[in-house]
Amino acid sequence: ILMPDPEPLFAQIVDQAARRGWWLRSDGCEAPAGAPSYVKPHLARWHDQVGFIAEASGGINRSYQGDKVPVKSYMDGVLGDGPSVINLMGLWDLKDLPPSDIDVLRASARKVGFRFTAEQAVLPSSVESVPGRPVRIPGKIRIANRGVAAYHGSASIRIQARSNGKLLAEQALFPDPPLSRLAPGSSQDFPFLFSISPSLLSTSL
Numbered sequence: 001i002l003m004p005d006p007e008p009l010f011a012q013i014v015d016q017a018a019r020r021g022w023w024l025r026s027d028g029c030e031a032p033a034g035a036p037s038y039v040k041p042h043l044a045r046w047h048d049q050v051g052f053i054a055e056a057s058g059g060i061n062r063s064y065q066g067d068k069v070p071v072k073s074y075m076d077g078v079l080g081d082g083p084s085v086i087n088l089m090g091l092w093d094l095k096d097l098p099p100s101d102i103d104v105l106r107a108s109a110r111k112v113g114f115r116f117t118a119e120q121a122v123l124p125s126s127v128e129s130v131p132g133r134p135v136r137i138p139g140k141i142r143i144a145n146r147g148v149a150a151y152h153g154s155a156s157i158r159i160q161a162r163s164n165g166k167l168l169a170e171q172a173l174f175p176d177p178p179l180s181r182l183a184p185g186s187s188q189d190f191p192f193l194f195s196i197s198p199s200l201l202s203t204s205l
Helices: 007-019 040-046 061-063 071-079 099-109
Strands: 024-027 051-058 085-087 116-122 135-146 158-161 164-173 185-195
Touching: 007 071, 007 135, 024 040, 071 085, 071 099, 085 099, 135 158, 158 185, 164 185
Parallel strands: 024 051, 051 085
Antiparallel strands: 116 135, 135 185, 158 164
């Protein structure tokens, strides 16, 4: 942007895009800083509302030129910006990387974006049943986001109760608050309620 101080205009453009739900993207990521300094304030402001696509500065051209970008330093820097997607743009030829760098890339791939995990499921130790009526079993499940980014969308959680591989009950849980509010590194307990026919409760869950 050809003007003495382009930042105010740049900020307006980013704000307008983010308010419309457009993801942010930077093709200027470097080691060890990650995204460029002028991009970081916008990532901090919008990270919980829109995704961020991180791309390497120079990409495949640097690989052709023999520019050895340090793998761990680069990945640590970019992951620190909470990307939903990391596009390496051919930054490295994988066949030329040592096993230690491949391990770094594999570990990083498990952190990019959102990563929901079920960390705990709790059911009562016993329940009461009335002949001829379904058994209602309350419980709760703890969902954590172990990724580096928020989830930008809507989703339900499908919970099943099984015994020796046999499906006893199933429930679609629509989380409140929604999973999009589950920040990276945080967890939330969600209650659920199974309804199971008494004839299916002859064995443990």
